Amino acid sequence: MNEAARRVAAMNQQPMEPQYREAPSNIEAEQALLGAILVNNDAFYRVSDFLKPVHLHEPLHRKIYEVAGDIIRMGKTAHPVTVKTFLAPDQKVGDMTISQYLAQLAANAVTIINAEDYGRAIYDLALRRSLITIGEDMVNIAFDAPLDMPPQGQIEDAERRLFELAETGRYDGGFQAFNDAVALAIDMAGQAFERDGHLSGISTGIHSLDGKMGGLQRSDLIVLAGRPGMGKTSLATNIAYNIAASYEPEIQADGSYKAKNGGVVGFYSLEMSSEQLATRIISEQTEVSSSKIRRGEITEHDFEKLVACAQMMQKVPLYIDQTGGISIAQLSARARRLKRQRGLDCLVVDYIQLMTGAGKSGESRVQEITQITTGLKALGKELNVPIIALSQLSRAVESREDKRPQLSDLRESGSIEQDADVVLFVFREEYYVKNMEPRDEFDPKYEEWKQTFEKVKGTADVIIAKQRHGPTGTVKLAFQSEYTRFTDLADPSFTQYEEH
Numbered sequence: 001m002n003e004a005a006r007r008v009a010a011m012n013q014q015p016m017e018p019q020y021r022e023a024p025s026n027i028e029a030e031q032a033l034l035g036a037i038l039v040n041n042d043a044f045y046r047v048s049d050f051l052k053p054v055h056l057h058e059p060l061h062r063k064i065y066e067v068a069g070d071i072i073r074m075g076k077t078a079h080p081v082t083v084k085t086f087l088a089p090d091q092k093v094g095d096m097t098i099s100q101y102l103a104q105l106a107a108n109a110v111t112i113i114n115a116e117d118y119g120r121a122i123y124d125l126a127l128r129r130s131l132i133t134i135g136e137d138m139v140n141i142a143f144d145a146p147l148d149m150p151p152q153g154q155i156e157d158a159e160r161r162l163f164e165l166a167e168t169g170r171y172d173g174g175f176q177a178f179n180d181a182v183a184l185a186i187d188m189a190g191q192a193f194e195r196d197g198h199l200s201g202i203s204t205g206i207h208s209l210d211g212k213m214g215g216l217q218r219s220d221l222i223v224l225a226g227r228p229g230m231g232k233t234s235l236a237t238n239i240a241y242n243i244a245a246s247y248e249p250e251i252q253a254d255g256s257y258k259a260k261n262g263g264v265v266g267f268y269s270l271e272m273s274s275e276q277l278a279t280r281i282i283s284e285q286t287e288v289s290s291s292k293i294r295r296g297e298i299t300e301h302d303f304e305k306l307v308a309c310a311q312m313m314q315k316v317p318l319y320i321d322q323t324g325g326i327s328i329a330q331l332s333a334r335a336r337r338l339k340r341q342r343g344l345d346c347l348v349v350d351y352i353q354l355m356t357g358a359g360k361s362g363e364s365r366v367q368e369i370t371q372i373t374t375g376l377k378a379l380g381k382e383l384n385v386p387i388i389a390l391s392q393l394s395r396a397v398e399s400r401e402d403k404r405p406q407l408s409d410l411r412e413s414g415s416i417e418q419d420a421d422v423v424l425f426v427f428r429e430e431y432y433v434k435n436m437e438p439r440d441e442f443d444p445k446y447e448e449w450k451q452t453f454e455k456v457k458g459t460a461d462v463i464i465a466k467q468r469h470g471p472t473g474t475v476k477l478a479f480q481s482e483y484t485r486f487t488d489l490a491d492p493s494f495t496q497y498e499e500h
Contacts, residue, residue: 024128025057026121033118034064035109038079038102041072047119055126063087064102080106127165134161156333163336164382202263202346202386205242208475208488209462213422216243216346216386217469221377223352223416225391225405226426227398231460232390233272233350234280234484235426239388240265240348241281244318247345263345264317266338268331270354274320278313284485285309291482317342327356328375332382339383347383349376351390352416370415377419391416393425403432407465423466428479429456460486 036043053066067086068078076082080102093101138158145154201215216222216239226232246262269277283290286305292298293306319338323330331349338344349355357368357375373389380387393409405425410416417423433453460479464472478487 023057023132024125026125027058027061029118029121030056030058030061031105031108033115033122034061034068035105035107036115036118037065037068037072038083038106039109041068041078043115044069044072044078046116051119051123055123057122057125057129060091060093064105130165134158134165153329156329159333159336160382163340202243202259203246203261204239205246206239206477206486206488208477212464212473212475213467213470216388217421218384218386219381220386220421220468221373221380221419222386222388222422222424223391223410223420224388224424224426225393225410227393227405229431230426230428231479231481231484231486232426234479235462235486236348236350236388236390237267237277237280237484238284238486240267240318240346241284241316243346244316247317259343259345264338264343265319265346265348266335266344267318267320267348267350268326269320269322269350270324270326271350272322274322277320277322280484281313282306282309284483285313287483289482290484325354325356328372328379331355332375332379335379335383339385344383344385347380347385347387349387349389351392352376353392366415373415373419389420403427403429404461405463405465417466420466421468422464425461425463425465427461427463428459429461430459430479459489 033043033047048069051065053062053069056062056065064083064087067083071078071082071086080099084099084102087098089098091098096104138154141154142151145151199210199215201213201217201220203210203215204213224232224236243262244265247259247264248261250258250260267277272280279290279293282288283293286302286309288298288302288305292302298306319342321334335344335347352369352372355372357371376387376389391410393405397403397405397409404427407417407423410423430453433449433456458478458480460477462475462477464470464475466472476489478489479485480487
C-alpha cells in the first residue's frame with residue numbers, strides 16, 4: 001500500500017465529528033441569575049445596565065427576566081407569586097408548572113454577590129452567538145454573491161454590523177420602548193445641567209452661537225454653507241479645535257470613557273492637506289498670520305510661540321483624514337473605526353460636493369448628493385455624534401443685489417435642505433463692500449463707502465436658516481481674517497440676533 005492510500009485508510013478509520021454544533025449558552029447561569037433576582041430584587045440592578053432580555057438564550061428565561069424587570073422598575077417586589085401572574089398559566093417546563101419552576105429557581109438561588117458574574121457570563125455568550133450569526137451571514141453572502149457585486153461592499157457591511165455589536169451588544173435594531181426614550185431624554189437634561197454652560201449639546205466654543213443652538217446636538221446633521229471667501233472652512237476649523245481642546249473625559253462604570261466636556265473630533269479635509277489645516281489652527285491659536293508662517297516671515301518670538309502651541313496641540317484629540325474624493329461608504333467605515341479605536345464625539349466633513357456617492361456611474365449629480373446627505377444623516381444617528389458637513393452655494397447669490405444666502409442657494413439643495421437638522425450660512429458683508437471700493441479716493445462716494453466699510457469690517461454673520469429644535473435668525477460674530485478666526489464680539493451691545 002502506498003503512502004497516499006495509507007493516509008486515506010487512516011482518515012476513514014477516524015470517527016467523524018458531529019456536523020451539528022449548538023450555539024454557546026449557559027442555561028444553569030440563567031437559572032441562577034433569575035433565582036437571585038426573585039429572592040433579592042437588588043440583584044436586578046447589578047446587571048440591568050448591560051443585560052437585556054434578548055441576551056438570555058432560553059425564551060422562557062427572557063420573559064421571566066423582562067417581567068421581573070418591569071415589576072421592579074415600578075417600585076414593586078418581584079417574586080415567584082407576582083411574576084407568575086404575567087406568564088401563561090398552562091405553560092410547562094418538563095413535568096413542572098410555571099409556578100413550580102419559579103419556586104425552584106428561587107429555592108436554588110445564588111447569592112447577590114455572584115449575580116453580576118453570572119450576568120457577565122450570559123452577556124458574553126449572547127455576544128458570541130451574535131458573532132456566529134454575523135460570521136455565518138458573511139460566509140453565505142460571499143458564496144452566493146453575484147460576480148458583479150464588489151467585495152468592498154460586503155466588507156463595509158460586515159464592519160458596520162461588527163461596530164454596532166461592539167457599541168451596543170446587539171445589532172437587530174427594532175422598536176424602542178417609550179420609557180427607555182424618556183429615560184434618555186432625562187439623562188440628556190441631567191448632563192446639560194452638569195456640563196459647562198448648561199448646554200444640551202457639545203459647545204462650539206462660540207458662546208453667542210451656543211446660546212441660539214444649545215450646542216451641537218448628538219445625531220444631528222449640521223450643514224455649514226457659504227460662497228468662496230466667506231470663511232466656512234475657517235469656522236468649521238475653529239469649532240473643531242474648540243471642541244477637541246476642551247475635551248474632558250469621564251470614566252464610566254464599565255471602564256470606558258465618555259466626554260464630560262468637549263470631545264474627540266474627526267475631520268475629513270477633502271480640499272486641504274492636513275498640513276494646511278494644522279497651519280490654520282496654529283495661526284488662530286498663536287495670532288501669527290498663516291501667510292507669514294508659510295513664507296517664513298516670522299520673528300524668533302513668533303517661532304517660540306509656534307513651538308509652544310505645537311507642543312500643546314499634540315495632546316488635543318483632533319484626527320484628520322485628508323483623502324480626496326472619498327466615498328460615503330469609505331467615510332462611514334473610517335468613522336466607525338475611529339470611534340472604536342479612539343472614541344468619537346463630533347465629525348466634520350469639508351465639503352459635501354467633493355465626496356462621491358455609492359451609486360452607479362450613470363446617476364446624476366443630484367442623485368449622488370442625495371445618497372451622500374442621506375448617508376451622513378444615517379451615520380450621525382448610528383454613531384450618535386453631530387456631523388458638521390460643509391457645502392457650497394450656487395452662483396445665484398452673486399447675481400442678486402442682496403448677497404445674503406437663502407436655502408434655495410444650496411447647490412443640489414433639495415436633499416441637503418431636507419436631510420439637514422440645522423443649516424448655517426456664513427456671510428461676510430465686508431468681503432463684498434471691500435470689492436466695491438472706489439478707485440479714486442477723492443470720489444464723492446469714497447467717504448460714504450469708507451463709513452460703510454468701517455461698520456462691517458471685522459464682522460461676520462452666521463445665519464441660522466433652518467433649525468429643527470430651535471429658532472432661526474442671525475448671530476453676529478467677530479472675524480479676524482489674518483488669523484482665520486471667528487470669535488464672539490467683544491462688545492455685547494453689537495450682538496444682533498433676529499428670531500424668525
